Amino acid sequence: MRYETIQELMDKAREAEGKTFGEIDTTGRIKNVRSKGALGHVIEESHFGYPINSDARPDFEELGIELKVTPFKKNKNGTYSSKERLVLNMIDYHNEHEYSFETSSFLSKATSMLIMLYQYEPNIPIDDYRIYKAFLNEFSEEDLDVMRQDWETIVAKIKRGEAHLISEADTMYLSACTKGANGSVVRSQPFSEQPAKPRAFSLKSSYMSGLVRQYLTPELMESIASHGELKEMSLEQLLEERLSPHYGKTLLDLCEETGIPYNPGNKAMIPRVMAKLLGVRKTDLSSIEEFAKANIKFKTIAREPDGNLREHMSxxxxxxxxxxxxxxxxxxxxxxxxxxxxxxxxxxxxxKYVSKQKRIPRFEGIRLWNMPLETIDGEVKSMWLETQAVVRAGVQLTPMKRGVKNNLPGAKFNRVAHVRSKAADGQDKVRLPDGQWITKQSFWLDKSYIRQILDA
Structure with a gap:
């Protein structure tokens, strides 16, 4: 079926709202669906009436609109979020670097998208999944400014012969996710002999969560960037510009300045102070639109006078x-x-630290950071594999005068990552696969590694 106008297409799309995939299916395809990705085929074939194909052109070519069928989920706290990233198109390492952002394969695929949201529920048959919302997505200028920076970051790695080092955490909204069920599959790249994993442009699940909430339960998100600012500078530069006037002030000074009660035992105090300094009315960093869409998490680091850290980071x-x-x-x-x-x-x-001495730290600065892929697939992976091997073989628990010793990879394992206890007390335990009980454990980054990041 051919759709002559966007209105005609959207009227048809909204007819699916409230219906299950089983009700929409007219071909019996749903009975053979084994993956959620194939649910889009049911919509294409049974609802919109066009044959399934792998053509690179937009699904509704006459209107320049791409169809995307994607899941959301309801969280325990009652909010909604995207179930997964939205995968767009494969990256051709040999061609993408020759384009501009405006002519990129990403933008040609995603300028206008008809997005249909269905709710993922783990305990119901796939044909009972229900379409909740259909909408036409066109990116705002502000989001495109960030995505342009993201695309340039990805292409810059390709041009440096570092396609094998691309990581989703390199970017804010637009990412390059690995594609392909077989992790051993690799592709050539133009500026290096080193093969690289196949990757596709995708919108991060955190960015998609923002869209889900916008259309299902509109929430007031606050932007810290005024119109056009992210076209002139990166988010990190913007944060630096806003926060650098406060460097050198004590935490007590910042609390007095922002009207936040000074309470060192309150973990929410520092994020609330920072939100106030950034001009966020809700005093909640998670309500900042740019942070939510880019999946940015916050970690407070306290350094000693000599620059060392007293604690590892969980x-x-x-x-x-x-x-x-x-x-x-x-x-x-x-x-x-x-x-x-x-x-x-x-x-x-x-x-310097003295036992029970109450010290008030000074705000030294910020650092927007993501772990390099070579560290993820190097030291962190080796620590994780060692942990898995120990757990599968059975953790050795040895009673000591103070507590219980185990043979999980500790702080001396590789000086980057390790496993250690993070429990309320010695009775705060979890059960191991072999039936033994162990105090709750967490993954940690070594304090010496964190210092290297800060000093770099």
Whole structure:
């Protein structure tokens, strides 16, 4: 069927709202669907009436509109988020660097997209998944400014012969995700003999979550960038411009300046202070649009007068059951570092630590950071694989005078990442796959590695 106008297409798309895939299907295809990606075929064939094809041109070529059918999920706190990133098109390493952003394969594919959202529910048959919303997405100028920087970051790595070092965490909204079920498949790149994993342009799941909430439960998100600012500078430069006037002030000074009560025991205090300094009315960093869409997480770092850190940095609890059966690239830890950026809020003490001494740190600066791919697939992967091997063989638990010793990879393993306890007390335990009980453990980055990042 041919659609002559956008209005005609959207009227047809909205007819699917409220219907299940089983109700939409007219060919019986749904009975053979084994993957969520194939649900788009049901919509193409049964609802819009055009044959399935792998043509690179837009699905509705006469209107220049691409169709995307993508899932969302309802979180435990009642909010909605995207179930996954939105994959667009494969990156041709040999050609992409010859384009401009305006003529890029990404923009030619994604300028106008008809997005149809369905709810993912783990415990119901796939044909009972229901379409909730259909809308036409056209990027705002502000989002395109960020995506232009993202595209340039990806292409710059290709031009440097570093396509094999591309990571999703390199960018903000637009990413280059790995593509292909077989992790051993590689492709050539034009400026290096080193083969690279095949990758596709995609919109990050965090960016897609912003779209989901915008259309299902509109939330007021606050932008810290005024019109056109992100065209002139990067987000990190903008943050630096806004926050650098406050460098050198004590945390107590910043609390008094922003009207936030000074309470060192309140973990939310520093993010609330920073939100105020950035002009966010809700005093909540997570309500900043640019941070939410780019999947930026916050970590507060306190440095000693000599620059050292007293503590390692934790990055999520160890799920021993999942770890024992997962592959590395399917693990939560891989996703943590391969997809996320971190905004380090850096403070420094004036005085050396003395037990029970109450010290007030000074705000030293910020650092927007993501882990390099060679570290992810190097030291972090080796630590994770060693943890998996120990868990599969059975963790050795040895009672000591103070607590219980284990043979999981500790702080001396590779000086980058390790596993250690993060529990309320000695009775705060989880069960291992072999039935033993162990105090709750977390993955940590070594404090010496964090210092290297800050000093670089």
């Amino acid at each position: 990055f999520g609890k160890v799920d021993f059951e999942a770890l024992s059966r997962e592959a590395w690239e399917e693990s939560d830890l891989y996703d943590t570092f391969a997809e996320q950026k971190y905004l380090f809020l850096i403070f420094r003490y004036d005085e």
